[in-house]
Amino acid sequence: MSAILLLVLGLGGMAAGYFVYSRFIAEKIYKLDPDFRTPAHEFEDGVDFVPTNRFVLWGHHFTSVAGAAPIVGPAIAVIWGWLPAFLWVVLGTIFFAGVHDSGAIWASVRNRAKSVGSLTGEVVGGRARSVFMIVIFLVLLMVNAVFGVVIAKLLINNPGAVVPVWGAIAVALVIGQLIYRRKIGLGLVSVVGVVALYALIYIGPSVPVTLPESTAGLSPNAMWILILFGYAAIASLLPVWVLLQPRDYINGLQLFVGLILLYGAVIIASPTVVAPMINFGVPEGTPSMLPLLFVTIACGAISGFHGLVASGTTSKQLDKETDARFVGYFGAVGEGALALAAIIAATAGFASLADWQEIYYKFGEGSLTAFVDGGAFILAAGTGMEMTVAATLLTVMAALFAGTTMDTGLRLQRYIFQEWGEIYNIGWMRKALPATLLSVASCLILAFGAGGADGSGGLLIWPLFGTTNQLLAGLTLLVITVMLVRRGRPTFYTLGPLVFLLVMTLAALLMQLRDFFQKENWFLLGLDLVVLVAAVLVTLECVAALRRAKGAANDESVS
Template sequence: MNSLFLAVIGVAMMIGGYLLYSKFLGKKVFQLSPSYKTPAHTMEDGVDFVPTNKYVLWGHHFTSVAGAAPIIGPAVAVIWGWFPAFLWVTIGTVFAAGMHDMGVLWASQRHRGQSIGLLSGRYIGKRGRMLFLVVIFLLLLMVNTAFGVVISGLLISTPSSVIPTWGAIAVALCIGQAIYRLKWNLPLVSVVGVVALYSLMLIGDKYPISLPETVLGIPAAGVWIIILFIYAFCASLLPVWMLLQPRDYINGLQLFIGLGILYASFLFTRPDLVAPAFREDVPAGTPGMFPLLFVTIACGAISGFHGMVASGTSSKQLDKETDARFVGYFGAVGEGLLALGTIIATTAGFRTYQEWESIYSEFNAGGVNAFVEGGGNLLNEGLGISTSLSATILATMAVLFAATTMDSGVRLQRIVVQEIGDTAGIKINTFLATCIAVLVAFGLTFSQGTDGSGGMTIWPLFGTTNQLMAGLSLSILLLILMHLRRPTWPILIPLLFLTVMSLWAAFIQLGTFFQEGNWLLFSMDVIIVLAAIWIIVEVFLAVGRMKQTKQIEWTDEDIDAPKPEPVDSKA
């Protein structure tokens, strides 16, 4: 099958979802109001709560949620064939991911910018809230530690990506000053920023930088991870307008252009998919496609991490409530396009089936390297970009996606630490909470040695934990809509499907960990599964209590605009 046909169908489905389905959600389900005063205005503090242009905020949301996972997941899942991965990415983006991101963003900003874990206490009680926060903390720990390892590996394997990766920080700081201090107009800032980033790629390709094998007895991988954690610590303490917003915005533009270049290569080369639609001769040891497909591809179809970004940082920067449609739904579409591009790059970027099969010789053998290699071949053949520069562009894309997610992840971890403290009656200041967040992640990362390999210790739990988190977030959204007497089927159907698949996968993993004698992962999986089941029980109890309540009482902490004005259909 020709890859261009697959790309056109996939892109059309996602754009159609934004133009049609998100409009329905905004008008009938979430009833976005252009006159509602968001927490970015009512609670503006110049640090976390900052009214933000919707295009800049989209850049933050898109790049924060689209880390390495929408590359890793699809690049691994095509081992079962390209068709199941394609279906889950496209249908999941349109009916699950976009709705989830948009809905959680709306719910959070209607509750004074509270995180999904904290606002859950209003609907399922204190026990459920604490369990929610524990699951969120563990999920963020997985993301922050694993992405540090992934970024480090890419900086070592593709040294030409070092200069553009770190140079992007300087560009972002300048962009922040240009927007908020010098008041430059956004188009000018955008052009200057994108040109600067791509210039850095050209410089990086010409002057690759590699660390010595060891520095003070620490391997190069460990050194990069230490530098990354120091950066993430500092970045999470700065006001969002100074680094986080401009970095994510300009990265979002650059990454979207990168996606455009990748899709242009599909147009010019029009390669056939060398991988089968359904692979029957999967390598020995490959788990069954059901239900593992739906947790292997998390980001790119639907992801619980998105809810943490939407409610942790994005909701605090939403200028107008109607912007939730563009920021939340279209942010998820951006990630879906990345996942779709990954599927095509990893199945059409190799000349023969035998060449592709040699890469996918065992489960988890694909990943980022398959994306960089396959996509690099297409850029070289279709656009005439040198193999070296192609690898630099794609590796930098992957690094910047992962780095912006790590930026937001550490900031979110800090917020969760503070929320856990508040729940326990302990006041934790921002600096101390950041120290706790970074030190816990740092300790786990170096628990297996100075190379930082411990960062991947609990990563096998990410898929199931992430999807369980998405299901739990949807359950809170369901309760909120039931309170408002609004349509719930757009939430209920994905919620039931995702919960069943995630719990099914989690129980399969429990058996695997038990047989392998991996007691750390087994114990953590038990904790996560029990917490998720407990929260689900609390949700059922909350539904029961709600049905017995004849009248809904509203407070300032609840949804305070039961009858909003009609949504702006041009949002």
Template sequence: MQSIAIVLMGIVGMLIGWFVYSKFIANHIFKLDENFETPAHELNDGKDFVPTNKVVLWGHHFTSVAGAAPIVGPAIAVYWGWVPAVLWVVFGTILFAGVHDMGALWASARHKGKSMGALSESVIGKRSRALFMIVVFLVLLMVNAVFGVVIANSFVSQPDAVFPAWTAIAVALIIGQLIKRNFKLIPLCFIGILVLYASVFAGSYIPVALPETLFGLADTANWIIILFIYAAIASLLPVWMLLQPRDFINGMQLLVGLLLLYGAVFFSLPDITAPAFNSQTATETPSIIPLLFVTIACGAVSGFHGIVSSGTSSKQLNKETDARFVGYLGAVGEGSLALITIIAVSGVTLAASPEEWHAVYSHLGAGSVDAFIKGGANLIANGWGLPVEFASTILAVMVVLFAGTTMDSGVRLQRYIIQEWGDIYNLNVLKKGAVATLVAVGSCLLLAFGAGGSSGSGGMIIWPLFGSTNQILASLTLLVISVMLIKLKRPAIYTLVPMVFVLVMAFFAGVIKLKEYWLADNYLLVFLDAVVLIVSVLVMLEAAAVIKRFRRGD
């Protein structure tokens, strides 16, 4: 029964955030103007800058920022207890993530769709742009390399997810062409969802597996290569052709998944077996503060969202007022996924008793995606009467498709960064889309195979840095938005307070990790962690100087 109280508290809180707080921020702080000409209209090129229906754009934005992170983070962080995880997800979504995402969309749209890295030059100064983009590039490198590994591992461990995952791409390509020819969106969406779930059912009868070794590489490594070839091609296609329809279908698929999971909670009323506050943590477990706030990133607040908001979403914004629907509501959707993940890994559907739960969560890092799929599948089976195997496939496909859409957008965003570097340093060759894409994909594969050997798992080496680096990036994004507001003589407290909180937690988490990497003689992570910490301090100092000069009237 505890699960009902948790769900109701979370849903009511997020609804208040959407109907009250987001409206206040949109109307009185960002002052969104529906008559403002957005970059999608001003710079419409039919490829990257395309005016897009706000519902379709929400689908793209939602699934691009969601990925597997709002599942992985909460499913790990519940180790400290479900209460702190729930509180951070709910209040983080309302006060931090929604404002961050909507603000990044607004700021980018007001500067011709510039990425947050390029935007920092206009708002703070030239030096900050180069520093900011280092952090952005590292986050994208981590996300792309690791999600490639995550999807490849999922394909190997769950071959029945392969057919529906690739079917979704084919369906998206067809729907993209039909929308371009003015077919109605809603019927196409309904048909697309039906085909997708039919492919999920068919996938259990058509498992697809690569040979264990092919061309001298393991099956996981070959999947990684195939996935990056696909991502390279997808990142060069016009957004209307694949990115928008695929992300919209996946967004609708997530809504169905959320309906199944939340509905199952109300139908089956599962008890919570996880502790509210875990007093039986392993001796080596790090402190909940500050590690909770970087373990749960997506689902509370995430710097990667700012990259997506200013990288692809702002270039498709039809009206500036759509930023509230796309940005804030996208964050609410992700917070909802994080909340139901906590329920799935905290209840009897995963572990029938507190003792069994502690056996599953024996240490920090246990559980994760596997716990979500198992707990979520049992929850759906108990609530809706579906076979557990079918429910497991639904959730596995959901994880794969989300990771895939994030990877698609991530490679496209990495291409934008490289092209911006071409502009900054007058390297014309990097301005070419194909060349920039090859560099982006090449850097990910170099990390995957150069650091990880023939297994292709090298991306995992720098993944431990993602939490603190990602949250430092979120604080830098909030900093840029705050400086904009100060220059416009508007209240900045609604972005400054989240910025300071996230920065302090992420910075100290980075320092803790720095010591951990040093003691483990992992000098690659020591170097990268130190770079991120130093860069963040330098950008903050630059911003402080700009604010000081502005207030003096210089």
């Protein structure tokens, strides 16, 4: 079948979700108020609390949540066939991710921009907050450590991407000054920024950059990881308007241009989807599609990490409460569109089924390689672009998104340490610099302590990312649902996704537990048990919190 059909059905469904379903959720369920004074105005400090144009904030939110995961997850999951991955991405975006993301922003804004971890203590209870903080820390540790490894490998595999990836930071710094210091209009700045970024992408292959085979005894992979975390530490301490906002905004525009090019190439070249609709001949060792499909594809359908960004940084920059619909729900649509592109590239970017099967010879293969190679094949066929330039464009797209996620993720991890400092009355931990150093140290301990001199230790716990991430999404939906119950509003639209996620997460954790035991992987087995216990506690807290909330709502209605 033609990939054009997937493109039209997928984007058409997501567009309908935004224009129809998100309006209903915003007006009837969350009841967003344009006159509500948001924390960005109430606590404006020019560093973290900054009222922000909704288009710029959308760029920050979207690119912060759309790291490499919405590419990696779908590009792995198509091993079960393109149809299950396609349906989960489209339906998940419409009914799960958009509701979750916009709801997390709303919940935080209504509670002085507190993080969803802090909110859990107030809305659900102290025990739930303790569980939540552990899950949040694990997710951030996985995201930051793994994305550092992913970006390093991308830069090593495609040296032509080094100049545009790092040049994008300089472009973002200039854009921040032009918008906030020079007060130049967003339209002109956007055009200049996109042109500069794509000029760097075109130039990049001509000036490839490689690190020496050994620097102070460290491999290129290890050196890139250290450089990336050094940059992320500095970026996380800067005021959001200096680098975070403009970098995320220009990356968001870059993604749309990249998606337009890729989708345009699909329409022109009309490639054939060579992967099977449902793969009944999966390679030996491939786990069951149910329930692992729903944790393999997290980002791109629904992701708990989004709730951390929504309540950690986005809620502090929301100009009007009604902007939560555009920033949150449309941000989820943007990530869904990226996941859809990954599915098309990983299923239609090959000349034949045999070529596809050569890449997908075992579970876990494909991933970024399938996206970059398959997408480059489609771009070259549809636009006439040179394969090297096309591959660089897609590599830069993946690396920039992973980089912006690291920027935001490290900032959020710093917030977690600062919150622990407040909870346990540790004065020095409340300060930004020590909390940032602790965040970087914990990621590097995982990367180098578990992975050795190569620094790839973060990949060891990646198999648990999907389940931990979906558990986090369930916790966020629990907070939102309890708030809705207390306000006497319908809860079906958040409670339904919450129950579905908890069931799939518990089933996936049990399946992984058996797999880790059989492989005698005691490190992952121990972590799996920690997450499994957390999932059970969350389920119990869900029932207890909802009962309390309904009881309180009934008492108020009687009185």
